[in-house]
Amino acid sequence: MFSSMIKRGVFKSKKAMDVELLFNIFEILIVFFAAVTLVEFVNTESDRTAFFKEYYARDAALTLNAIYAAPGDIEYQHASKAGKYIFNIKQNEVEVFLPNEVTEGGIVGYPFAEDKSYSLSYTKLEPTPNEDSRTIYKKKKDAISVSR
Amino acid sequence: MFNKKGTSSISEHVLLWIPKFVYLVIVVLSVVFLVRMLVVSNIDSTEAEARIFANRIFYSPNAVSYVDPELGRAYPGIIDADKFKSMENSDLTFLDITSLSYGKENRLIAAKLRLKNFESGEEHNVYYNKENYLYWEPRTIHGVSGSGSVNSVDEQRYVTIKSGEKFTSGKLIINIIVRR
Numbered sequence: 001m002f003s004s005m006i007k008r009g010v011f012k013s014k015k016a017m018d019v020e021l022l023f024n025i026f027e028i029l030i031v032f033f034a035a036v037t038l039v040e041f042v043n044t045e046s047d048r049t050a051f052f053k054e055y056y057a058r059d060a061a062l063t064l065n066a067i068y069a070a071p072g073d074i075e076y077q078h079a080s081k082a083g084k085y086i087f088n089i090k091q092n093e094v095e096v097f098l099p100n101e102v103t104e105g106g107i108v109g110y111p112f113a114e115d116k117s118y119s120l121s122y123t124k125l126e127p128t129p130n131e132d133s134r135t136i137y138k139k140k141k142d143a144i145s146v147s148r
Numbered sequence: 149m150f151n152k153k154g155t156s157s158i159s160e161h162v163l164l165w166i167p168k169f170v171y172l173v174i175v176v177l178s179v180v181f182l183v184r185m186l187v188v189s190n191i192d193s194t195e196a197e198a199r200i201f202a203n204r205i206f207y208s209p210n211a212v213s214y215v216d217p218e219l220g221r222a223y224p225g226i227i228d229a230d231k232f233k234s235m236e237n238s239d240l241t242f243l244d245i246t247s248l249s250y251g252k253e254n255r256l257i258a259a260k261l262r263l264k265n266f267e268s269g270e271e272h273n274v275y276y277n278k279e280n281y282l283y284w285e286p287r288t289i290h291g292v293s294g295s296g297s298v299n300s301v302d303e304q305r306y307v308t309i310k311s312g313e314k315f316t317s318g319k320l321i322i323n324i325i326v327r328r
Contacts (some may be wrong), residue, residue, distance in 0.1 A: 031172075034179065038183050045187050054191055056198060058191060058193050062197065062200060063195055065200045068208070069200055070208055113201075113257075115204075115208065117210050143324060
């Protein structure tokens with residue numbers, strides 16, 4: 001194939017063809033290196049539990065804020081894929097962490113605003129057997145509760 | 149290794165390959181940029197935070213809305229002017245302590261509530277988390293994002309102002325600043 005290309009004048013000489021080939025190999029190496037780096041980056045991002053803990057902590061804190069904002073009684077079932085995480089709802093903060101992170105650290109928290117005229121029961125939501133979980137937020141008269 | 153002709157041939161090739169490499173670098177960088185743009189690695193919930201805060205101000209019976217003392221019901225579109233004025237010159241209002249309490253220190257959200265009365269032309273201002281509002285307000289530069297920056301959100305609603313037994317029309321403007 002290459003000899004026919006030389007004959008047709010695509011490459012002016014055999015030496016030029018070698019150089020061309022070298023550059024092609026170098027080019028492929030660069031592309032391969034970039035692809036490997038990208039795949040590694042995407043894998044690292046998808047495995048990051050810190051991101052999901054931050055996401056779920058904010059999600060729960062904002063939901064609690066919205067529950068406080070809603071006039072009247074309310075029951076809201078919130079479906080998510082946060083079954084493996086522990087949610088610790090304490091004063092002015094929602095903490096999210098994995099069971100093995102109680103001692104190892106890695107707890108992510110996000111604040112929420114409490115209305116002192118309501119009584120919020122501080123609770124710890126334990127992990128569920130499945131990843132899919134349903135968190136139930138209830139507000140009845142002056143009491144707010146969260147359960148799974 | 150190469151004779152004069154061979155060296156010049158390589159030099160020619162190197163020169164010819166420069167635009168190809170530039171093109172390759174542009175393509176690779178574009179792919180990297182696109183992947184980094186599509187993969188979400190930081191969460192910005194400041195807008196949602198601000199809107200929910202505004203709703204709490206409007207709907208909560210413990211904020212600025214008028215509450216029927218017999219029924220205990222809050223009227224979200226009616227602002228209790230007496231309640232509003234009582235908070236006007238306070239550094240720490242019942243909004244900070246009771247209705248929207250973030251505990252000892254609120255390093256997340258601050259707001260300024262402006263109540264304009266269309267008939268009398270009066271304007272009253274109330275601050276929520278005043279100290280931080282005054283500190284963050286000069287930093288609300290549009291388009292600046294990232295850790296430590298703040299997001300400013302405006303919410304305004306036409307309201308009825310109840311002062312004693314008198315009802316007048318007006319507007320409540322809330323400027324909310326949320327830290328990223």
